[in-house]
Structure formats: structure tokens, C-alpha cells
């Protein structure tokens with residue numbers, strides 16, 4: 001595979017990053033993941049804008065990452081990923097400097113790294129739906145920044161896997177915020193409910209897109225807190241995200257949601273999403 005590091009395209013095995021990189025030492029970095037469908041990037045600008053937002057929040061010396069769109073396109077070409085699904089991973093750190101909590105000199109170049117890999121969609125999960133568990137949200141208070149500091153996410157996700165669930169949903173102060181790598185939506189009485197954007201959740205690009213689909217399909221929706229105590233009464237539940245797209249959730253903590261089968265509104269949004277990808281931008 002060919003990857004990208006600081007302006008160069010290199011075979012993956014030749015890409016070397018210093019152990020003094022602040023991403024390695026402090027998780028001082030941000031990332032994003034863009035899906036491509038048959039070689040076409042899905043919502044690339046929105047992902048790169050989010051990367052810029054994160055770079056601003058972390059006070060990086062550079063915050064415009066629009067130039068990465070052609071980089072992603074070239075990675076698709078160089079890795080011959082123009083058919084089928086692929087994911088492009090991009091990571092930007094504050095660069096290389098001797099370990100010190102203080103930021104390095106402002107002119108220290110950021111480390112900018114990207115890879116493109118084929119992606120196998122989770123067809124079975126999309127078809128039958130998944131089981132999830134609720135997990136305490138032990139993350140920091142800037143979950144709106146897509147940082148590479150993902151230990152709370154990976155621990156929670158692993159806990160879900162150990163419980164034979166496919167995803168964990170974070171609960172903070174009685175409210176379900178989002179998944180470990182997805183956003184969450186519920187259906188109550190024909191209305192889609194999803195937690196509002198705050199510093200405690202990531203503003204998912206897929207979430208935004210699915211809400212737009214709701215508008216187009218005249219499906220009522222509301223951005224309002226989703227309480228842990230209400231979730232078992234939801235008629236339907238789903239997770240949405242770049243890798244999971246729209247995936248039905250059929251059980252939470254071993255209790256069925258609705259009939260215990262993917263719900264009709266979830267299916268409608270899932271189908272609309274699948275129709276849209278590829279021609280969405």
C-alpha cells in the first residue's frame with residue numbers, strides 16, 4: 001500500500017515516524033476517516049472542515065486542511081481503490097519535539113499522515129442489526145474534537161465485544177451520548193430522536209447526512225437528549241457513522257428494542273443512505 005507522510009507518497013513499510021512525535025508521546029493529534037465508494041470520496045469537505053475545527057481547538061499552527069482532498073484522491077488512485085469501498089485515514093499531530101508539556105516552537109511542522117485501504121462493509125450487521133451495551137462515559141470533556149486519544153473509546157468498545165455486543169453506547173449523567181465510534185438515533189412514535197451537538201459528542205458527518213435525509217423524506221426528527229431510562233421504550237434504535245453507515249440496533253444490554261428486529265424507519269433511512277452514496281456531493 002502507498003501512504004502519505006508530510007508531502008511524500010511512500011510504500012507503507014517505508015513510512016517512519018519519530019518516537020518524539022507528540023502524537024506518540026501525548027496523543028497530541030487529531031484524525032478523521034473518510035469513506036470512498038467506487039473511488040469517490042463521501043462528504044470529503046465536511047470531514048476536512050472537521051479536521052480544521054479540531055486543529056483550531058488544539059491551537060495547531062495550521063488549520064486549513066483542504067489540500068488533503070487531492071491527497072486522498074491520489075491515495076485512492078495509487079492504491080487502485082477505484083472499485084468497491086475504501087477508507088482513508090488521516091492523522092495530524094503537533095509534530096516532533098523533545099518531550100515537554102509546553103507546546104514546541106510555533107514553527108514546528110505538524111506531522112500529516114494518511115493511508116487508504118480497502119474496506120469490507122459489515123453487511124451481516126447491517127442486515128440483521130446489532131446488539132449494543134451501555135457503558136459509562138469516561139472520556140474527557142472535548143468529545144467534539146476528534147482526537148487520537150481514544151483509550152476510553154477502545155476500552156469501552158472492547159468491553160462491548162467481550163459482552164458479545166457490536167458497539168458500546170456512552171452514558172453520561174443519565175443521557176446516552178453516542179457510540180464508541182458512531183452516533184446514535186432512536187425512534188419514538190415515528191419521530192427520530194438524536195442527542196444534540198455538545199462538547200460531549202462528536203458532530204458526526206453521517207449523523208448530519210441522515211438528518212438531512214430525514215428532512216428530504218419528511219421524517220420528523222428532533223435533536224434532544226436521549227435518556228438511558230427511556231431507551232428501552234424506543235420503538236427503534238440505530239447507530240450511524242462512516243464505517244457503520246446506518247446500522248439497526250436490536251437489543252440494548254440484552255433487552256430487545258421494539259420487536260427485536262430492525263425497524264421500518266431504520267430500514268427506510270438505511271435504504272435512502274445506500275441510494276445516496278456515490279452521488280451525494
Ligand code: PDD
Nearest residue numbers: 033180181182183202204205206241242
Ligand atoms: N469514528 N462518534 C465517534 C466517537 C466516532 O469516533 C465517530 C466516527 C462517529 C461518527 O462520525 P462520522 O459519521 O463523521 O464518521 C461518532 C470513526 C469512523 C473512527 O474512529 O474510525
